[in-house]
Amino acid sequence: MAIAMDGRGRWLDNVMIERLWRSLKYEEVYLKDYADGRAARAGIAAWISFDNGRRPQPGARRRTPMQVWRADVAGQSGHPAVDMTLRLDNADASPTCPQPPQPQPCAA
Numbered sequence: 001m002a003i004a005m006d007g008r009g010r011w012l013d014n015v016m017i018e019r020l021w022r023s024l025k026y027e028e029v030y031l032k033d034y035a036d037g038r039a040a041r042a043g044i045a046a047w048i049s050f051d052n053g054r055r056p057q058p059g060a061r062r063r064t065p066m067q068v069w070r071a072d073v074a075g076q077s078g079h080p081a082v083d084m085t086l087r088l089d090n091a092d093a094s095p096t097c098p099q100p101p102q103p104q105p106c107a108a
Contacts (some may be wrong), residue, residue: 023051 028047034040056062063071 018052024048 024044024047029040029044032040032043034043052065054064056064057068062069
C-alpha cells in the first residue's frame with residue numbers, strides 16, 4: 001500500500017480507520033455510561049469482537065473482517081497475510097515518547 005505524502009489523496013489512506021473509529025464512538029462509546037476504565041475496556045472489546053466477527057462489511061463483499069483475514073491466511077485471496085495479534089495488555093511495549101533515563105540502584 002502506497003501512502004500519499006504529497007497531501008493529495010491523503011484522506012484515502014485513512015478512510016477505513018476513520019470509519020471504524022466513528023462507528024465505535026457512535027455505536028458504543030457515546031451510548032454507554034462507563035463506570036470506570038475496566039467497564040470501558042470490556043465494552044469496547046465486546047464491540048470490536050462484534051464488528052470483526054459478526055458484522056458483514058459492504059466493502060468486503062458482505063463478509064466479516066475475520067472471514068477476510070482467514071481467507072488471506074489460508075492463501076485464498078492471493079495476498080500475503082500478516083498475523084498482527086492485538087495485545088492491549090503489553091506492559092513491556094516501548095513508550096511512544098522519549099523517556100528520561102531512570103536512576104540505577106547502587107550495588108553496595
